[in-house]
Amino acid sequence: MDKKLITLLLLLACLRGRCQSTDTCSLYFPLNDAKISKEIENSIDRLLFKDVLIHGQKLMVLGYADYVGDTNTNNKLSTLRAKNVKDYLVQSGFTNHDITLCIGKGKIDRIPINGQEGYAQDRKVQIIILHELKSSPAVKTALPLIAPPPPIVAPQSLEQLKVNETITLDNVQFINSKSVMLAESYPVLDKLVRFLKDNKNIKIRIEGHTCCGNPKEAFDIRNRIWYLSTVRAKVVMEYLVEHGIGAERLKYIGFGHMYPKVTPERNGDDEEKNRRVEVRILSR
Numbered sequence: 001m002d003k004k005l006i007t008l009l010l011l012l013a014c015l016r017g018r019c020q021s022t023d024t025c026s027l028y029f030p031l032n033d034a035k036i037s038k039e040i041e042n043s044i045d046r047l048l049f050k051d052v053l054i055h056g057q058k059l060m061v062l063g064y065a066d067y068v069g070d071t072n073t074n075n076k077l078s079t080l081r082a083k084n085v086k087d088y089l090v091q092s093g094f095t096n097h098d099i100t101l102c103i104g105k106g107k108i109d110r111i112p113i114n115g116q117e118g119y120a121q122d123r124k125v126q127i128i129i130l131h132e133l134k135s136s137p138a139v140k141t142a143l144p145l146i147a148p149p150p151p152i153v154a155p156q157s158l159e160q161l162k163v164n165e166t167i168t169l170d171n172v173q174f175i176n177s178k179s180v181m182l183a184e185s186y187p188v189l190d191k192l193v194r195f196l197k198d199n200k201n202i203k204i205r206i207e208g209h210t211c212c213g214n215p216k217e218a219f220d221i222r223n224r225i226w227y228l229s230t231v232r233a234k235v236v237m238e239y240l241v242e243h244g245i246g247a248e249r250l251k252y253i254g255f256g257h258m259y260p261k262v263t264p265e266r267n268g269d270d271e272e273k274n275r276r277v278e279v280r281i282l283s284r
Contacts, residue, residue, distance in 0.1 A: 023129040025052065027085060031068065031118055034080040036088050044088060045253050047127075048164065048280075049207070055093045055163045055283070058130040061086045063104040066122035067112060079104025085125045092251075093163060093203065093282035100130065158195045158279070166207065166278040172236065179231040181239070189236065192279065193243045203282040205251040206240075208233035211265060211274035212257065230254025236277055251282065 025047055027040050047053040063082030065074035086102045108122040161167055172189065173182040196202060208229030233252035241247050262270040 025127040029123045060101040060128040062126045066118040068118035074107040166280045172277045203249045205280045206233040207278045208254040211271040226254040226256030
């Protein structure tokens with residue numbers, strides 16, 4: 001085992017007493033399942049949207065299982081859970097270098113509970129964000145520093161966007177309560193197409209938002225999506241694909257009215273600002 005991995009494992013053993021130096025995000029899995037569900041995808045996407053996870057941060061991904069099953073099965077299951085989460089993070093714009101450790105920790109030992117099949121809170125993956133530790137120089141140099149948060153000043157153009165920053169696609173409009181795009185949207189999307197063709201390494205996510213607590217913006221419990229905003233974001237993505245942008249460079253998501261720019265909405269202008277499509281740079 002190399003020295004870097006040993007250092008990280010020693011650090012992990014000390015994290016319980018150093019909570020001020022780390023942030024931990026937990027993702028939960030069904031019994032005997034390691035697949036990335038839509039719910040887990042949405043949880044990671046929300047962490048990215050809220051800048052809890054920022055591209056360039058150094059992360060550790062740790063998989064766990066509960067006490068159901070034998071040791072060998074739980075070791076494999078926890079490792080696969082961690083690997084699948086790492087793969088989704090990389091797909092979302094992190095690099096393999098950002099994930100400093102990805103391992104399965106096997107089962108969490110507990111006394112079995114009568115009448116209960118395992119312990120659901122132990123079937124999880126933890127994403128641990130590594131911050132600079134203000135301790136001994138040896139520990140400090142073992143941990144890379146996180147990237148600075150995105151600037152407070154909003155970028156004014158696509159060209160100025162940095163990784164994990166967003167910009168609103170002004171004048172991308174739809175028929176009220178529908179996913180049918182209006183003609184005035186096309187010049188804006190054509191500009192986005194040119195930008196992506198000129199910058200072939202850039203990957204983006206199209207993010208849909210609605211206003212007003214729109215009753216048409218139903219939440220699909222089975223698929224864990226906000227329907228109208230998701231379909232609108234997908235329509236934008238399909239336009240880009242139809243105009244020559246590779247689908248592998250694009251993702252889409254709908255947030256409904258979870259993240260308004262203006263609250264409360266007092267007039268039509270406020271509603272217009274909240275009813276929007278944004279582009280987020282995932283990687284450059």
